[in-house]
Amino acid sequence: MTRYPLASLIGACTASLLLATTAHAQTAQATPAAADDTKLHAADQAFVADATQAVSTQRDAARLATSRSTDRDVKAFAQRVSDDNAKLSAALRAASPRGVDVPNNDPDSAVLDSIKNLRGSDFDKLYIQQVALADERKALSVFQAEIAAGRNEQLKTAAQKALPTLQAHYAEAQQLAGRKHLSGSAQ
Structure with missing residues (x-):
């Protein structure tokens, strides 16, 4: 089993969380524009x-x-x-x-x-x-x-x-x- 330093694991988790948050924010911004198309x-x-x-x-x-x-x-x-x-x-x-x-x-x-x-x-x-x-x-x-x-x-x-x-x-x-x-x- 490969052991990773705790700092590497925390960094990877933070990066994943940051990517997920950014993707959600971009989706949230795109949704109103799509809703405006139907108005x-x-x-x-x-x-x-x-x-x-x-x-x-x-x-x-x-x-x-x-x-x-x-x-x-x-x-x-x-x-x-x-x-x-x-x-x-x-x-x-x-x-x-x-x-x-x-x-x-x-x-x-x-x-x-x-x-x-x-x-x-x-x-x-x-x-x-x-x-x-x-x-x-x-x-x-x-x-x-x-x-x-x-x-x-x-x-x-x-x-x-x-x-x-x-x-x-x-x-x-x-x-x-x-x-x-x-x-x-x-x-």
């Missing part, structure tokens, strides 16, 4: 919350429309919105930085509650005016605000890619409202 600017946080809610509300209202409407044009429009918004929701989730909570389904319950008990032409009228026109305008403004003021490049890019789809939905909703002689078609 979003207020505009980006608002976009994630508002866009998720807008897309979820449009999608869920469109699903209601496919079963409660009696008008084939309204049903066809609603099916496109439902399909497109399912894709938009997935794109938002994919564009959000790791560690950012993106709600899976967060629709505006007041909007859905206002139409869920209606059927036929009463449903169609309120769906077109409240959801297809008014709520689509809100969704457009949410995405346009992210494009203008957002700081997260991935979210801005997702908003830019989604904007033509939302604009097409709104234009189609205006045409639908015009064909049904409803207010809001010229806005």
Whole structure:
């Protein structure tokens, strides 16, 4: 058995302890920087919350429309919105930085509650005016605000890619409202 002088053992232990302490300190300093990567600017946080809610509300209202409407044009429009918004929701989730909570389904319950008990032409009228026109305008403004003021490049890019789809939905909703002689078609 090899014998080491006590001073050598103490020196080795001190060196090991010093290395471990230094490594821990460096890890502790790196952790806040990594946490800062998942923090979003207020505009980006608002976009994630508002866009998720807008897309979820449009999608869920469109699903209601496919079963409660009696008008084939309204049903066809609603099916496109439902399909497109399912894709938009997935794109938002994919564009959000790791560690950012993106709600899976967060629709505006007041909007859905206002139409869920209606059927036929009463449903169609309120769906077109409240959801297809008014709520689509809100969704457009949410995405346009992210494009203008957002700081997260991935979210801005997702908003830019989604904007033509939302604009097409709104234009189609205006045409639908015009064909049904409803207010809001010229806005």
